[in-house]
Structure formats: C-alpha cells, structure tokens
Amino acid sequence: MSPKSDILDHLSNSVIEGNSEAARMAANEALKEGLDPLDAIEKGLAKGLREVGRRFECGELFLMQLILSGEAMKAGVQVLKPEILRLQKELKGMGTYLIGTVEGDIHDIGKSIVTAMLTAEGFDVVDLGVDVPDQLFVEKTKEIKPPILGLSALMTTTRTKQKDVIDALRRAGLKDAVKVMVGGATVTPEWAQEIGADAYGEDAIDATKKAKGLVRA
Numbered sequence: 435m436s437p438k439s440d441i442l443d444h445l446s447n448s449v450i451e452g453n454s455e456a457a458r459m460a461a462n463e464a465l466k467e468g469l470d471p472l473d474a475i476e477k478g479l480a481k482g483l484r485e486v487g488r489r490f491e492c493g494e495l496f497l498m499q500l501i502l503s504g505e506a507m508k509a510g511v512q513v514l515k516p517e518i519l520r521l522q523k524e525l526k527g528m529g530t531y532l533i534g535t536v537e538g539d540i541h542d543i544g545k546s547i548v549t550a551m552l553t554a555e556g557f558d559v560v561d562l563g564v565d566v567p568d569q570l571f572v573e574k575t576k577e578i579k580p581p582i583l584g585l586s587a588l589m590t591t592t593r594t595k596q597k598d599v600i601d602a603l604r605r606a607g608l609k610d611a612v613k614v615m616v617g618g619a620t621v622t623p624e625w626a627q628e629i630g631a632d633a634y635g636e637d638a639i640d641a642t643k644k645a646k647g648l649v650r651a
C-alpha cells in the first residue's frame with residue numbers, strides 16, 4: 435500500500451512528465467487507496483500542472499510539453515470524476531451556476547474541475563465551453579437567469595474580457611440580477627474587486643464555498 439503522499443507525488447509527476455497513462459494509473463491508485471478525489475486533483479494533478487506552468491514561463495519547457503501535460507491532467511480527472519459525482523451530497527437545489535471561459539481563451543481544465551465540484555455540491559451547472567463571446571454570456575444570463583455567472587480566464591490578455599462581460603451585463607441591465615465570480619491562473623482578488631466582480635474563486639473548493647455563500651446571501 436502506498437502512502438497518500440506517494441500517490442499525490444505520482445499524480446503530480448505524471449502531469450509534469452505529460453504521461454496520460456501514468457496519470458490514469460495514479461488516479462486509479464488514488465481511488466483504490468481511498469483518497470478524496472478532489473484532493474487528488476488539487477494536491478496531485480493540479481500541483482503538477484502549476485509546476486509545468488512555472489517551468490514553461492522560465493523557458494524550461496515548450497508548448498508541446500504544455501499540451502501533453504494538459505492532456506495528462508484531463509486523463510487523470512476523467513478517472514476521478516465519476517467518484518466525485520458518486521459522492522455527490524443530497525444538496526440539490528443550490529440553483530444554476532452558468533460558467534464559461536472568456537473569448538480568446540481556450541483553457542478549460544480549471545473550469546471543468548470547478549464544474550465537477552459545484553455539481554457534486556448540488557449546483558446545476560450550465561457550461562458554455564471555451565472562447566465564449568461576451569454577448570453569449572449576456573444572452574444566456576438573460577435566458578437562464580442563473581444566480582451566479584462564473585467567468586474563467588487564464589491569461590493576462592484575456593482576463594480583461596471578464597471586465598468586458600461585467601460591463602456588458604451592466605449595459606443590459608442585468609448586473610444586479612446575477613452575481614459574477616471570476617477565476618483563473620492570472621486572476622487575483624484585487625483584479626476581481628477592480629472590475630466589479632462579486633467574488634473571486636481561487637480554486638474549486640474556494641469557488642464552491644463562495645458560491646454557496648452567494649446563493650444564501
């Protein structure tokens with residue numbers, strides 16, 4: 435039996451190596467040993483991906499390795515997701531959480547993790563996908579009337595779109611009807627405040643906790 439810290443290391447390393455098969459194996463090992471699947475994601479797979487991002491930024495890794503690491507992360511999450519849903523608590527009725535990655539941005543791993551956790555905690559998540567135009571966020575907010583809209587943006591060049599969407603909601607007279615939560619690697623609490631977002635989701639656990647607070651407020 436491997437100690438939990440070893441399994442978390444296997445998960446991280448599989449992502450750093452960009453090895454999808456190793457990620458699947460480590461995820462299965464995590465399930466077999468009874469690790470919390472969300473810990474396996476946040477403290478294992480995502481930890482590895484953050485390290486990959488750091489090395490990419492320093493020029494130690496190239497785009498191809500970033501792609502392979504992203505694929506490995508997804509492969510691991512795919513194994514863990516059914517267990518997250520199986521553990522879903524009887525907490526239906528938290529309302530709808532409309533979410534998408536902003537225009538110009540195709541990063542979707544973090545959004546998928548937030549989506550899995552929100553679903554597990556009783557939210558009805560409507561995922562608009564990636565590269566979502568501002569206007570589509572506005573139209574869907576008008577149509578679905580979700581209590582919360584989540585905007586994911588991973589790059590400094592695209593996080594400005596979060597502000598554009600909030601401004602577009604305001605122009606459409608919808609800003610007070612929906613709470614906006616922003617998240618993504620380059621997003622900070624200060625940025626969230628500056629652009630008039632209602633909340634900042636640091637990770638899936640934080641986002642879910644704050645989402646519950648927003649619907650209960």
Ligand code: HCB
Pocket residue numbers: 480483484486487488490491497500501503504505533538539540541542543544545547548583584585586587588589590591615616617618619620634635636637638639641
């Ligand atoms: Co990408 N990329 N990338 N990338 N990428 C980043 C984001 C950089 C930070 C890497 C770096 O330079 N250090 C960087 C952005 C730099 C910047 O703007 N400051 C970057 C760049 C530059 C690029 C390209 C431009 C590279 C190129 O082509 N030259 C290109 C852009 C493509 C585009 O979008 N138009 C690109 C492409 C890629 C892929 C395709 C290779 C791949 C994405 C695969 C995919 O998503 N399907 C990729 C990846 C994997 C990354 C890194 C390594 C990991 C991102 C990730 O999944 N993190 C990332 C480095 C990093 O993040 N430090 C790098 C793990 C998840 C769990 O974290 O932050 O996404 P998360 O989500 C958290 C959290 O933020 C919060 O909860 C999530 C769960 O814990 N959250 C929310 C997120 N959204 C939320 C919404 C809510 O409502 C609430 C909470």
